[in-house]
Amino acid sequence: MSASAAHRAAGDDPGTLLARLDAPRAADLPVHGGRTMAYDSGLPGTEELAAAAHARFAGVNGLDMTAFPSVVALENDLVGAAARPLGGTAATAGTFTSGGTESCLLAVLTAREHARRTRGVSAPEMLLPETAHAAFHKAAALFGLRAVTVPVDPGTHRVRAADVAAALTGRTALVVVSAPSYAHGVIDPVAEAAAAAAARGVLCHVDACIGGWYLGQLRLGRRS
Ligand SMILES: Cc1ncc(COP(=O)(O)O)c(C=O)c1O
Structure with a gap:
């Protein structure tokens, strides 16, 4: 043979x-x-169920909603389910991506276009903590932004909002913070960094690839 x-x-x-x-x-x-750090629910049978559900759609191309209306129905369900714990309403729009990296890429592309259209930024920069996920560096390379890394506090591993504010320039298209960060699991000062960005007309993206689910649930359980 x-x-x-x-x-x-x-x-x-x-x-x-x-x-x-x-x-x-x-x-x-x-x-x-x-x-x-894996996606282990700890609930028996969950992984098998997820694998079986995934297999049901393995041959489906979500780009063509005329051929596969099932994907549109599922996307709408998922966007609705994700929006509710985050304070969204029935009018909240969203999109279902292939994962965290694609979500980060889309946020950077959106910010680049926003900066170009609203402020005429032609050589855009992105401010990101040194702990931000590698997906943002991929996005910078793909979409032609300069990545400006801001050091984090060596004790807490959180970026300092004052450092973010000081690094903002007329070319900044996006400020990135994490909730929580991929490698250290700490939450950057989101509100303060977002306020500093907003004061300059700059978008702020909160990378909540993991926290997007559980932080919203924690807030529901908070005692007043
Ligand atoms: C905070 C954060 N950002 C981005 C990503 C990238 O997600 P993915 O591996 O699905 O592309 C992850 C993945 O765990 C993450 O935790």
Whole structure:
């Protein structure tokens, strides 16, 4: 048997194929049990249910809503469910993305266009704490912004709002803060940084890729 025929034969057998995927995974850190920051609900059966639900839509292209109206219905449901704990109303608009990185990319693109149209900014900059997710550096490269990194407080790992305010220029298109940050899990001074940005007509994006879900729920449970 030739090498390519042997390769094809191995690929035809689902068991062999899955075993080839399982082998390198054995050296990975466990994603259950709290040792890594993973998306482990801790509820038995949840992961299997999510995988089965995901498989139902694996062949669907969400771009074509005439062929796949199911995706539009699901998107509307999800945007509504996400908006409610964040104080949104039935009029709140949103979009469903492929994940955190795409959401960050869209926020940067929106800010670049906003700065160009409202303030005529042609060489845009983005201010971001050094702890911000790498997705923002990808966005800067993709969309032609200069990333200006602001150091964080070495004790708290939170950016200081005064440092953000001092770094704002006429070219700033976007201020980024995290709630919480990907690697350190701390919440930047969102209100203060956003106020400093707003005072200069600059948009502020809160990266709440993780916190977007649970911070809203915590607020509901706060005692007055
Ligand atoms: C704060 C934050 N921003 C961005 C991302 C990027 O999300 P994704 O890995 O889905 O692209 C993550 C991922 O965990 C995150 O925690």
